[in-house]
Amino acid sequence: MSSIRLANITKSFRDVKVFENIDLTIRDGEFFTFLGPSGCGKSTLLNLIAGLEEVSGGRIYFDDQDVTNLPPAKRDVAMVFQSYALYPHMSVFENIAFPLRIKKLDKGLIKKEVERVASVLGLQDLLDRKPRELSGGQRQRVALGRAMVRKPRVFLMDEPLSNLDARLRIEMRAELKRLHQKLGTTIVYVTHDQAEAMALSERIAILNNGTVQQCADPLSVYSRPANTFVAAFIGTPPMNIIETVVIEKSPPVLSLGNKKYKIAGADTLNLERVFLGVRPEDIVLKRVSRSGIESIVEIVEPEGARFLIDLLCDGVSIKAISNEKFNPGDKVYMELPEEKIHLFHHDTGRRIEFAPSPSGKNQTAGS
Ligand SMILES: Nc1ncnc2c1ncn2[C@@H]1O[C@H](COP(=O)(O)OP(=O)(O)OP(=O)(O)O)[C@@H](O)[C@H]1O
Ligand SMILES: [Mg+2]
Numbered sequence: 226m227s228s229i230r231l232a233n234i235t236k237s238f239r240d241v242k243v244f245e246n247i248d249l250t251i252r253d254g255e256f257f258t259f260l261g262p263s264g265c266g267k268s269t270l271l272n273l274i275a276g277l278e279e280v281s282g283g284r285i286y287f288d289d290q291d292v293t294n295l296p297p298a299k300r301d302v303a304m305v306f307q308s309y310a311l312y313p314h315m316s317v318f319e320n321i322a323f324p325l326r327i328k329k330l331d332k333g334l335i336k337k338e339v340e341r342v343a344s345v346l347g348l349q350d351l352l353d354r355k356p357r358e359l360s361g362g363q364r365q366r367v368a369l370g371r372a373m374v375r376k377p378r379v380f381l382m383d384e385p386l387s388n389l390d391a392r393l394r395i396e397m398r399a400e401l402k403r404l405h406q407k408l409g410t411t412i413v414y415v416t417h418d419q420a421e422a423m424a425l426s427e428r429i430a431i432l433n434n435g436t437v438q439q440c441a442d443p444l445s446v447y448s449r450p451a452n453t454f455v456a457a458f459i460g461t462p463p464m465n466i467i468e469t470v471v472i473e474k475s476p477p478v479l480s481l482g483n484k485k486y487k488i489a490g491a492d493t494l495n496l497e498r499v500f501l502g503v504r505p506e507d508i509v510l511k512r513v514s515r516s517g518i519e520s521i522v523e524i525v526e527p528e529g530a531r532f533l534i535d536l537l538c539d540g541v542s543i544k545a546i547s548n549e550k551f552n553p554g555d556k557v558y559m560e561l562p563e564e565k566i567h568l569f570h571h572d573t574g575r576r577i578e579f580a581p582s583p584s585g586k587n588q589t590a591g592s
Contacts, residue, residue: 261432303372502567517558
């Protein structure tokens with residue numbers, strides 16, 4: 226077990242900078258995820274921690290040990306990749322035993338260790354099979370077993386579930402979480418799937434454009450996104466981000482569709498325009514409302530227990546989620562509870578903090 230400190234890490238490939246000044250600490254025993262779009266440098270970061278790539282600047286520490294110049298074999302990390310990289314000609318037993326055979330451990334001990342890991346992963350009855358005789362999920366468990374058998378300081382996992390179909394991915398997600406609770410070993414996980422990151426992690430670092438956009442627990446990332454990138458990246462469907470004109474500065478009043486939206490809890494907004502963010506699940510739709518913002522239903526997608534609704538509000542498309550069925554062409558009113566809205570700087574996209582008014586009431590008035 227180990228904590229990991231990335232101190233001012235910079236990485237370039239020749240003249241192309243992947244990221245700079247990455248500064249964060251992954252706690253001992255933590256399930257920590259790097260989340261970001263394709264090409265943002267997630268795998269590169271994991272490879273730097275594993276020692277498979279060299280940093281261009283900065284230091285990496287495991288606990289207090291500087292491992293920046295240590296080769297991978299000396300770092301005592303186990304990596305699990307997207308492609309399971311199992312040996313096709315070897316049985317499940319031999320695949321899991323492989324790292325121990327290399328260490329030339331005693332045969333009896335190897336058998337004991339493989340059986341221990343196999344029972345944790347529910348592979349006891351599959352030990353004689355070859356990888357081709359396994360399902361995708363079972364193969365992924367064998368790959369995990371091969372990582373676990375070494376009892377590493379740290380697990381590094383690079384999109385380990387992305388080869389699985391949607392249902393299996395959700396099953397394996399829960400298994401991974403159970404495994405982490407059982408083992409308590411530090412896991413550094415990489416994914417581009419925000420739902421996976423939210424479900425698994427104790428903390429998430431969201432990467433984009435070579436920097437950490439936000440590093441926090443899943444709930445904070447969801448409820449207080451640091452900027453419009455994080456706001457739009459977390460949650461499905463993503464947060465609506467609506468450009469609005471500030472028509473009064475103190476207390477701020479925004480122009481929103483046919484309404485003036487007053488934000489009682491915010492201080493003076495010395496800006497001409499702001500982005501107002503609201504999650505689809507936080508919009509309350511009413512057929513009749515004095516305070517709601519008028520809009521027209523465009524598209525209705527049933528999702529079983531709820532409906533995904535595309536609205537058109539004064540030329541702007543907005544997504545909402547409703548338990549009630551509406552029909553295309555219906556006139557509806559959107560109520561935006563003040564405690565559920567987010568404000569972002571128009572120029573920088575950065576979050577503007579404010580304390581919602583205690584009433585939590587919709588603040589629209591007049592038209
Ligand atoms: N060996 C290399 N030489 C040059 N450029 C590289 C090398 N490896 C990665 N890159 C570049 O660095 C950037 C980050 O790549 P990386 O593989 O870390 O992204 P990623 O976030 O893991 O993406 P994905 O989600 O698609 O796996 C990309 O622009 C990639 O093209
Ligand atoms: Mg990658």
